[in-house]
Amino acid sequence: MKSFELYEPTTVQQAVGLLNQFGATVKVIGGGSDQIGGIMKDWVQGKGMPLPVQVVDLTTIPDLKGITVGSDGAHIGATTTLTEIIEHKDLQQTFPLLTQAALSVASPLIRNFGTLGGNINQRPRCWFFRGENFACYKKGGDFCYAVTGDNRYHAIIGGELCYIVHPSDTATALLALNAQAKVSSPSGDRTVPFDQYFHGPREDVLTENVLKANEVLTEVFIPTPTAGTKMAWTKLKDRQVYDFAVVAVAAAFTLDGGNWKDGRVALGGVAPVPYRAQVVEDALKGKDVKTTVKQAAAQIRTVARPMSLNAYKVDIAQGLVERTVLQALG
Numbered sequence: 001m002k003s004f005e006l007y008e009p010t011t012v013q014q015a016v017g018l019l020n021q022f023g024a025t026v027k028v029i030g031g032g033s034d035q036i037g038g039i040m041k042d043w044v045q046g047k048g049m050p051l052p053v054q055v056v057d058l059t060t061i062p063d064l065k066g067i068t069v070g071s072d073g074a075h076i077g078a079t080t081t082l083t084e085i086i087e088h089k090d091l092q093q094t095f096p097l098l099t100q101a102a103l104s105v106a107s108p109l110i111r112n113f114g115t116l117g118g119n120i121n122q123r124p125r126c127w128f129f130r131g132e133n134f135a136c137y138k139k140g141g142d143f144c145y146a147v148t149g150d151n152r153y154h155a156i157i158g159g160e161l162c163y164i165v166h167p168s169d170t171a172t173a174l175l176a177l178n179a180q181a182k183v184s185s186p187s188g189d190r191t192v193p194f195d196q197y198f199h200g201p202r203e204d205v206l207t208e209n210v211l212k213a214n215e216v217l218t219e220v221f222i223p224t225p226t227a228g229t230k231m232a233w234t235k236l237k238d239r240q241v242y243d244f245a246v247v248a249v250a251a252a253f254t255l256d257g258g259n260w261k262d263g264r265v266a267l268g269g270v271a272p273v274p275y276r277a278q279v280v281e282d283a284l285k286g287k288d289v290k291t292t293v294k295q296a297a298a299q300i301r302t303v304a305r306p307m308s309l310n311a312y313k314v315d316i317a318q319g320l321v322e323r324t325v326l327q328a329l330g
């Protein structure tokens with residue numbers, strides 16, 4: 001494994017100052033399970049993705065850890081671990097969708113030290129990207145090996161140039177919960193709704209989100225849902241013990257009688273970003289959810305463009321959307 005210089009700041013300003021100072025050769029870490037235990041150990045690098053010389057540990061900043069739930073919603077610090085999220089009673093009560101999504105991530109060991117910030121900002125799992133010998137677009141190369149290679153787990157929606165699926169389960173849940181990210185840089189803080197946090201390969205194939213080189217995610221805010229909001233999370237994976245999503249669905253919505261009033265349906269495992277299925281939401285709007293959901297879930301077919309080996313994921317996405325919405329209804 002490549003050696004590196006380790007920095008342990010105690011304030012956010014020190015951390016973003018280090019990012020500003022070192023530029024392209026520095027990386028931040030939360031738990032380090034992906035950056036240190038994956039990317040650097042496996043030498044996932046390329047022209048557009050140099051391995052870091054400096055590593056800034058965010059877990060030494062006390063202000064970045066912790067959960068506060070108030071009347072406006074929940075504030076979760078970026079270095080809060082997934083286990084701390086899962087075990088938090090107020091989150092279980094008000095945001096069971098996030099609790100369930102976090103519980104479906106990886107294994108207990110990884111959840112014990114993997115952080116929310118790290119989970120949201122983890123790099124894709126495309127096996128060509130993770131393979132040392134493939135200089136694909138995402139590493140600054142000039143080819144996408146998934147187009148001609150084994151693409152059974154790749155994108156069925158929104159893939160062009162690069163066909164990754166975003167790997168974060170918590171990000172899919174946060175999108176359905178209409179959450180916001182607080183982003184800090186040397187010049188101050190900004191708030192980015194999760195609707196706008198991730199971007200596809202056309203915007204920038206080398207990155208998956210809007211963070212600039214000198215910015216970090218410092219906090220996630222989830223607004224308190226309207227009373228009576230229905231929520232559910234489902235995730236289909238190949239290997240039950242622990243695995244990334246083949247398809248995951250997060251639903252959060254309100255009803256007027258039995259009719260869909262307002263809400264969101266988000267999918268993981270299908271697109272380069274956590275994907276908001278507005279085609280499904282539009283088909284449900286104002287309609288009786290129980291009797292319309294099958295037809296609404298089929299709308300996912302209108303936006304799907306499967307690759308050579310993954311058309312099966314379109315059927316799964318349709319079935320899982322229907323199942324998740326019905327599960328939320330109880």
Ligand SMILES: Cc1cc2nc3c(=O)[nH]c(=O)nc-3n(C[C@H](O)[C@H](O)[C@H](O)COP(=O)(O)OP(=O)(O)OC[C@H]3O[C@@H](n4cnc5c(N)ncnc54)[C@H](O)[C@@H]3O)c2cc1C
Nearest residue numbers: 030031032033034035106114115117118119121169217243
């Ligand atoms: C075997 C295995 C199975 C897994 N299964 C799943 C799964 O089913 N679902 C799922 O969602 N994930 C899964 N993961 C991913 C795992 O959850 C993540 O590795 C973990 O959550 C990342 O947390 P971390 O704090 O260790 O990340 P780190 O390795 O510290 O960071 C990951 C990335 O995010 C960046 N980063 C970290 N914190 C911040 C921040 N605050 N601001 C900006 N950038 C930041 C780092 O620079 C790095 O690029 C799996 C991982 C493994 C190894």
Ligand code: SF4
Nearest residue numbers: 126128136144162163
């Ligand atoms: S899907 Fe993206 S990450 Fe995978 S090989 Fe193609 S360009 Fe690289």
